[in-house]
Amino acid sequence: MIEVENLTKHYGQHVALDGITFAVGHGEVVGFLGPNGAGKSTTMRILTTFLAATSGSVHIGGDCVFERPNQVRSRIGYMPENNPLPIDLRARDYLVFRAQLKHLSKDMATKRVDEVVEQCGISNEENRYIGQLSRGYRQRVGMADALLANPELIILDEPTSGLDPNQVRSVRSLIRKLAGKHTVLISSHILSEIEMTCDRVIILHEGKLLASGEMNKLISKSNSKVVAEIRAPLIDIKNWVNEIALEDSELIEQKNGYVRCQFSGTKNNDAREQIFATVNERGWELRELSRHTPSLEDLFVSLTNGKEGNR
Numbered sequence: 001m002i003e004v005e006n007l008t009k010h011y012g013q014h015v016a017l018d019g020i021t022f023a024v025g026h027g028e029v030v031g032f033l034g035p036n037g038a039g040k041s042t043t044m045r046i047l048t049t050f051l052a053a054t055s056g057s058v059h060i061g062g063d064c065v066f067e068r069p070n071q072v073r074s075r076i077g078y079m080p081e082n083n084p085l086p087i088d089l090r091a092r093d094y095l096v097f098r099a100q101l102k103h104l105s106k107d108m109a110t111k112r113v114d115e116v117v118e119q120c121g122i123s124n125e126e127n128r129y130i131g132q133l134s135r136g137y138r139q140r141v142g143m144a145d146a147l148l149a150n151p152e153l154i155i156l157d158e159p160t161s162g163l164d165p166n167q168v169r170s171v172r173s174l175i176r177k178l179a180g181k182h183t184v185l186i187s188s189h190i191l192s193e194i195e196m197t198c199d200r201v202i203i204l205h206e207g208k209l210l211a212s213g214e215m216n217k218l219i220s221k222s223n224s225k226v227v228a229e230i231r232a233p234l235i236d237i238k239n240w241v242n243e244i245a246l247e248d249s250e251l252i253e254q255k256n257g258y259v260r261c262q263f264s265g266t267k268n269n270d271a272r273e274q275i276f277a278t279v280n281e282r283g284w285e286l287r288e289l290s291r292h293t294p295s296l297e298d299l300f301v302s303l304t305n306g307k308e309g310n311r
């Protein structure tokens, strides 16, 4: 569905994209991850034909975005970053207007507006002025607009930024419902955000492609941390930890007889199973056993590992 080859974008002297290459298949929900300034919005603007590239090629559904922008646009529903919406229009009127711009017939426009209003959960707000809607509802209006023409490809630039936790949840569940029916590309600078919504991830860093692949595989590559709180004599736990030779362990004695054990460098779930089995065998008490997935920062460190990207 999306094929990007050697895409480069310079803003004057500044290199915002430095030759990135990736592909997204039909029906995939892909996260576009990277810290602020990585080049996510720039890539999305080029994909959606709103910005010219310096060099490289982009095809959407087989059409070149530079040569056939109209065909490309008709395939895409795009919600830009900080989506500017007219505050003095009612939500429904705005969507009807947008449907006309997207060349939907009058009947079709009414039908689709009804559907997306329902789908995005704005039925109770559709007759309010956009200026009176909360940020979460404005975001839903933006998503409803992106869905209007039932596009094959939906591109959402930081759809959850600035939302409160409840709003984030509802936007996330909305995105998950789109999976399978549409190809979806979502950008975010928050790893956990992408982790919860996407199967695949493309990681950008300073205009370069750092990694691309299945979310689980990438996360399992980076070191996660296992924490266990066990009630047993410290010396017994120390001996046991030496026996099983888990890398980088840290034992902190707690006031109430528990020892907090942190193991970093555990690459899979086995450490948890191993810990649980031992605690059972030896009749120790366990009050916490958890595995902490790495943060975006950890993921970057493990992906770069001192190297400069993968190019």
Ligand SMILES: Nc1ncnc2c1ncn2[C@@H]1O[C@H](COP(=O)(O)OP(=O)(O)O)[C@@H](O)[C@H]1O
Pocket: 011, 014, 015, 016, 034, 035, 036, 037, 038, 039, 040, 041, 042, 043
């Ligand atoms: N219109 C512009 N003019 C000059 N520099 C820009 C412009 N837009 C973005 N940049 C710069 O390009 C880089 C990538 O920006 P952007 O694509 O917005 O990153 P992201 O969306 O990942 O935060 C940043 O360093 C940003 O400052």
Ligand SMILES: [Mg+2]
Pocket: 040, 041, 042, 081, 157, 158
């Ligand atoms: Mg951005």
